[in-house]
Amino acid sequence: MDGDKILCRKTVWSSRPSLLISSSPVFPNSFDPADRPTQLDSEVHPTYTSMVAFVLFDWLRGLLVRGDDSTTRWIKNGWSFSPASFGHRRARELLAAPHSDASQWGPGVAVFEKSWAGRWRWQLVVLGSEVMGGANTAVIYFVDFRAGKGMFVKVYTTESVPHDRTRNAVMRVLGRQLGGKVWRMEHESRLDDSVASWDLLRGYRSRCILPSSL
Known part of the structure; x- marks a missing residue:
């Protein structure tokens, strides 16, 4: 995290996730007020949890790409x-x-x-x-x-x-x-x-x- 933004591992800039107030046309059958659809950059996730999962996975793979110690x-x-x-x-x-x-x-x-x-x-x-x-x-x-x-x-x-x-x-x-x-x-x-x-x-x-x- 970078304040209220998320730091992308592949770039030097950060992006602020946006919580959507209704279901996305991409995921029309997925809306949970407690775990709302989220947009990060131009990508839409059906839930905030999904966005977090992709960000964490991206960083874990980044460790391997850079040659750092990684077990994944x-x-x-x-x-x-x-x-x-x-x-x-x-x-x-x-x-x-x-x-x-x-x-x-x-x-x-x-x-x-x-x-x-x-x-x-x-x-x-x-x-x-x-x-x-x-x-x-x-x-x-x-x-x-x-x-x-x-x-x-x-x-x-x-x-x-x-x-x-x-x-x-x-x-x-x-x-x-x-x-x-x-x-x-x-x-x-x-x-x-x-x-x-x-x-x-x-x-x-x-x-x-x-x-x-x-």
Whole structure:
């Protein structure tokens, strides 16, 4: 924090979060007066708690990027630019699932989300000690590129190699097919649209350098 502002790890400036007085068009079914929708820079979060979760996660990853000591490590990823594929559709299904849906997420899981301009969406699925055992935590990180044109899934964990508990948790949440693709770090793109796919990926990387983008 910087006074009543939040310091972005990727820039030298701070931003003041704004609490919304009603639900956002991006998250129309999410409004809790005790945990209101919040905008930080140009990104909208369905709750203030969600905004805090993304800021903290961003700083934790920043420690790793700078080479500082960090136990939260990226280990796996997968991406798809093929909307018709099962993996792509499964990822969108998970993004659409209610955060409180215990049948979907199971116990010991917390879900946070944000959106930029209604075209990009990010989701954190945090797997706590109830899922991971001991003091370990894992995060499944989703990015929805430009309203469903591309999907990106990344896995972070505090668990040591060989990451067995993380793998089991990822398979349970994502399902065997999507989970297997992510664990094997498989990537999909439409053969007739590979140039557009790479343009989207470059756009994602460019977007990542802006405040609060990850």
